[in-house]
Amino acid sequence: MSAMAERVLITDDDPAIQKVLTLGLSRAGFETAVASTGRQAVDLISGGGFEPDCILLDIRMVGLTGLDVLPMLKEARPLTPVIMLTALADLDAGIQSMKRGAFDYLVKPVLSAHVIEAIHRAIRYRNVLVENERLAAENREYQAYLEMKVEERTGELFSAYRQLQKVNLETVRVLAETIEAKDPYTRGHCNRVRLLAVRLYDETASDPKEREVLEYGALLHDIGKIGIPEALLHKEERLTAEETRILNQHPTIGENILSTVEFFRPCLPIVRSHHEWYDGRGYPDGLKGEEIARLVRIVSVADAFDAMTSTRPYRQSLGVERALAELAAGKGVQFDPELVELFLAREAYRAVQPAPIGTGESG
Ligand SMILES: [Fe+2]
Incomplete structure (x- = not known):
């Protein structure tokens, strides 16, 4: 793992919240960038100006709302987790956003400690997904290779194949345990x-x-x-x-x-x-x-x-x-x-x- 700071994009149109989050996250060692509108966030990401590991996204903003912007961000960076910021009255919007692929939502006013914890959780989860995709791709590749060889050395290779399946299921069990941890x-x-x-x-x-x-x-x-x-x-x-x-x-x-x-x-x-x-x-x-x-x-x-x-x-x-x-x-x-x-x-x-x-x- 590189020692580079993890990057968080803060998307909120409220200058006070921008300030509090920037300060809290910088203190916790994150590199941050701020977008004051949904359009700015999309431009920043599509233009490659900032490559975040996690995105904070306010639901209620002037112009494009968080719910409008979410699918655009997911399209540009499918594996980057998005955490929504909602007002208490918008709890339903928070749930809607989860259905559309947000990783989590936090109800305002948010404490820096909670945001930081949620970001860490989101990045950990993203890493599991990435690792799972990699294992699955590896598994597919290996499986194809094994199928080719199987005719030659059936017995020996069959046990290797079983071994690989086992590794994959273990990874999924770890993923399932993320919910048990909660x-x-x-x-x-x-x-x-x-x-x-x-x-x-x-x-x-x-x-x-x-x-x-x-x-x-x-x-x-x-x-x-x-x-x-x-x-x-x-x-x-x-x-x-x-x-x-x-x-x-x-x-x-x-x-x-x-x-x-x-x-x-x-x-x-x-x-x-x-x-x-x-x-x-x-x-x-x-x-x-x-x-x-x-x-x-x-x-x-x-x-x-x-x-x-x-x-x-x-x-x-x-x-x-x-x-x-x-x-x-x-x-x-x-x-x-x-x-x-x-x-x-x-x-x-x-x-x-x-x-x-x-x-x-x-x-
Ligand atoms: Fe259930």
């Missing part, structure tokens, strides 16, 4: 959902490609919670209708985040649809029965079981017996009845131990 109550949840889902899958089919898509999708199903305010994820009281509406955006936010990386395409239905209900009363699309892909239905059962048997801020674990009863009661309502039957009959839920990823864990 919400400590979900620690281990994504990995347990993966293991439970794989067991259930193994009762129904045995296609290695499909099984791998399931593993990635299960690990990443809640990645969109990155875009949900932490106060909401940690809330102990019942959520208000408005808060529920915001929380329920996490599947589409997750889909949006992952859709920027080709490698994740096959998992997108799992991320988008894991809260659909078998009877059509789920979200975000109200899909019904077999309209919901089978892999998604598998993840829904695994996700619900693990959520019910873990302690969450708003309630204790229900315990295995109650959780199983709830699954049974949800047959044909929330869940695919056949999958629930299999899950119960084969005791697929028994002691899920974290196992090395991608090694064909079965149990």
Whole structure:
């Protein structure tokens, strides 16, 4: 890594905010540039005048608003994270911006410490995405090479290929853990959902490609919670209708985040649809029965079981017996009845131990 300062573009039409942010960020070691309008920000970036590692973007500005400018910035620099600055009254615009590819949003008045923390988080996340793209490209290249050689040295090369798949899944697991870092109550949840889902899958089919898509999708199903305010994820009281509406955006936010990386395409239905209900009363699309892909239905059962048997801020674990009863009661309502039957009959839920990823864990 180079020792060069990381660069932040501050886009805000309020001179006072420009001043406070410039000062705070310079003190924290960032190199900064200021754009007073959205047009200026776009010109600066397209002209190559400034190559930021992260962009701060005010939503409410004279002329082009932050929401207008966001797609232009994303087009010019797709991997550069954009953090929106919103007024409290614009919370909905903040959420909209996440759907359009913003990395985060901060509600004004913002403290320098919070901005700096958010910038660090955004740059770290960008680095993971870049690394993932690189690994995926490397994987594709290597895979092509292996396929060519496979005829000559099948046995030996097959094990190398498995090795490489394992490395990739490990990277994705790290990405999934970025959400668990934000919400400590979900620690281990994504990995347990993966293991439970794989067991259930193994009762129904045995296609290695499909099984791998399931593993990635299960690990990443809640990645969109990155875009949900932490106060909401940690809330102990019942959520208000408005808060529920915001929380329920996490599947589409997750889909949006992952859709920027080709490698994740096959998992997108799992991320988008894991809260659909078998009877059509789920979200975000109200899909019904077999309209919901089978892999998604598998993840829904695994996700619900693990959520019910873990302690969450708003309630204790229900315990295995109650959780199983709830699954049974949800047959044909929330869940695919056949999958629930299999899950119960084969005791697929028994002691899920974290196992090395991608090694064909079965149990
Ligand atoms: Fe979820």
